[in-house]
Amino acid sequence: MSTGTSSPTGHDTPAPGLPATPVPGPGQLPLIGNLPAFSRDPLGFFARLRGHGDVVSWRLGPQRALFLSQPEHIGELLAGVETNYRHPELGWAFKLVLGEGVVTSEGAAWRRKRALVQPVVRPRQVRAYAETMVDCASSLADTWEPGAHIDVRRDMLGLTQRIAVRTLFGTDTAGREGVIGPAMDIAQAAIGDEFRGLTLFLPPWVPTPGRRRLKKAVAVIDSEVNRVTEERHRGGADRDDLLSRLLAARDEQGDRLTDKEIRDEAVTLYIGGHETTGTTLTWAWYLLSRSPEARRRLAEELAAVLDGRTPGFDDFKELRWTEQIIRETLRLYPPVWLMTGIAKEGSTLGGRPVPEGTVLWASQWSAQRDERWFAEPDAFRPERWDEGATPVPDHAWFPFGGGARACLGARFATVEAVLVLATLAQRFRLDLDPGEIPPRTGLTLQPGRPVRATLRSA
Numbered sequence: 001m002s003t004g005t006s007s008p009t010g011h012d013t014p015a016p017g018l019p020a021t022p023v024p025g026p027g028q029l030p031l032i033g034n035l036p037a038f039s040r041d042p043l044g045f046f047a048r049l050r051g052h053g054d055v056v057s058w059r060l061g062p063q064r065a066l067f068l069s070q071p072e073h074i075g076e077l078l079a080g081v082e083t084n085y086r087h088p089e090l091g092w093a094f095k096l097v098l099g100e101g102v103v104t105s106e107g108a109a110w111r112r113k114r115a116l117v118q119p120v121v122r123p124r125q126v127r128a129y130a131e132t133m134v135d136c137a138s139s140l141a142d143t144w145e146p147g148a149h150i151d152v153r154r155d156m157l158g159l160t161q162r163i164a165v166r167t168l169f170g171t172d173t174a175g176r177e178g179v180i181g182p183a184m185d186i187a188q189a190a191i192g193d194e195f196r197g198l199t200l201f202l203p204p205w206v207p208t209p210g211r212r213r214l215k216k217a218v219a220v221i222d223s224e225v226n227r228v229t230e231e232r233h234r235g236g237a238d239r240d241d242l243l244s245r246l247l248a249a250r251d252e253q254g255d256r257l258t259d260k261e262i263r264d265e266a267v268t269l270y271i272g273g274h275e276t277t278g279t280t281l282t283w284a285w286y287l288l289s290r291s292p293e294a295r296r297r298l299a300e301e302l303a304a305v306l307d308g309r310t311p312g313f314d315d316f317k318e319l320r321w322t323e324q325i326i327r328e329t330l331r332l333y334p335p336v337w338l339m340t341g342i343a344k345e346g347s348t349l350g351g352r353p354v355p356e357g358t359v360l361w362a363s364q365w366s367a368q369r370d371e372r373w374f375a376e377p378d379a380f381r382p383e384r385w386d387e388g389a390t391p392v393p394d395h396a397w398f399p400f401g402g403g404a405r406a407c408l409g410a411r412f413a414t415v416e417a418v419l420v421l422a423t424l425a426q427r428f429r430l431d432l433d434p435g436e437i438p439p440r441t442g443l444t445l446q447p448g449r450p451v452r453a454t455l456r457s458a
């Protein structure tokens with residue numbers, strides 16, 4: 001166990017460890033525990049839990065849970081998924097859409113899939129996708145007119161959808177993007193609906209309009225992905241896209257992925273990457289519009305690094321302020337806002353035993369707004385990521401998770417968000433309509449109302 005951490009705010013915090021039993025926590029209702037408070041306002045509930053201590057006991061219905069706020073504990077949770085703790089079951093709707101892809105697999109199957117998919121999105125490969133990212137962003141900018149009033153979220157999600165389809169399937173889906181993209185979106189929205197309201201308690205065989213839509217969308221996805229894969233088998237073309245790399249991947253025995261496995265990983269990469277990155281960009285425009293100083297530094301950096309030219313992959317490492325804007329956006333509005341792991345027999349945390357079956361929860365939303373690690377935690381301050389600024393403890397910022405199951409697309413997403421922001425901000429300034437935009441929790445953390453802006457020439 002460590003001896004303590006020095007926070008960027010300069011305070012020394014005590015060494016972490018499970019407090020003496022009983023673990024503190026809020027009062028609980030019989031049978032349902034803290035379910036009503038959690039369902040009503042999960043983000044507010046987490047903020048209140050943090051007030052009880054670094055390890056807080058609560059209950060979601062019959063499920064015994066611990067909420068973790070100490071970065072070292074969060075790191076232990078992330079590192080221990082697949083060994084000390086179990087990854088949570090994601091449910092039938094996820095499985096229907098993602099099949100047995102890397103996100104939905106466990107144990108040996110997950111290890112094999114992760115080893116096969118990792119090289120496909122490894123940082124070196126991301127270079128090949130940068131041109132598509134910038135091309136798609138430039139095409140969007142070509143449709144924008146100064147003075148126009150746009151729906152920022154719609155445009156950002158439309159853009160990341162085109163990037164996802166084109167980086168996955170190359171030009172094979174030309175003219176079909178309008179079929180596969182919307183089907184993926186319907187499937188993703190339907191998965192989200194399964195986690196809301198009464199549907200959560202309905203057995204999978206009960207038909208609802210949402211579930212019918214989901215099944216129809218999955219049929220479209222299957223037929224589109226199979227069509228493209230079969231064409232590749234026939235044509236044998238080796239292209240610079242994710243599908244070609246999945247087709248070329250070999251496991252330790254030298255075996256290739258089956259067509260079903262290729263379908264599952266292709267859909268996994270799409271679902272994992274499109275909405276998360278599009279939402280990050282939407283929040284980035286919102287935060288920038290409220291921070292003239294950050295916007296001024298962005299314009300300065302774009303002028304200095306690009307001097308009017310379209311960005312390319314090699315500019316990524318020079319666009320430091322642009323990347324800091326994305327980092328800070330991911331801190332304040334993490335698309336994945338909560339992570340869980342289930343204690344196995346013999347599990348420990350901070351050197352202390354955790355009863356089997358206890359669900360350990362950590363929330364990016366809550367930890368990344370903790371004033372012990374981030375001075376003025378609710379303020380948008382990309383300069384906190386300046387070189388030489390006070391370092392942030394490991395796992396106090398974890399929008400991409402961490403440990404064995406860390407996001408495979410972190411580099412892809414960061415390069416995409418930075419190059420898209422640079423391409424668009426070079427030509428336009430977005431003045432958002434006034435007013436706060438509250439976050440809404442779902443599968444990802446979304447703006448709680450429409451995000452509209454007036455376009456101005458940069």
Ligand code: HEM
Pocket residue numbers: 102103114117121268269270272273274276277280334335336339399400401402404405406407408409410412413
């Ligand atoms: C801002 C954008 C993104 C965020 C915030 C994000 C966040 C995350 C997080 C938190 C996890 C861990 C989930 C868990 O363990 O339960 C994860 C896993 C994953 N992400 Fe991302 N992601 C982003 C973009 C992407 C992109 C662009 C791709 C693909 C190109 C991608 C592919 C994956 C995959 C395949 C996994 C599963 C890894 C495993 O289970 O071993 N993500 N992501």
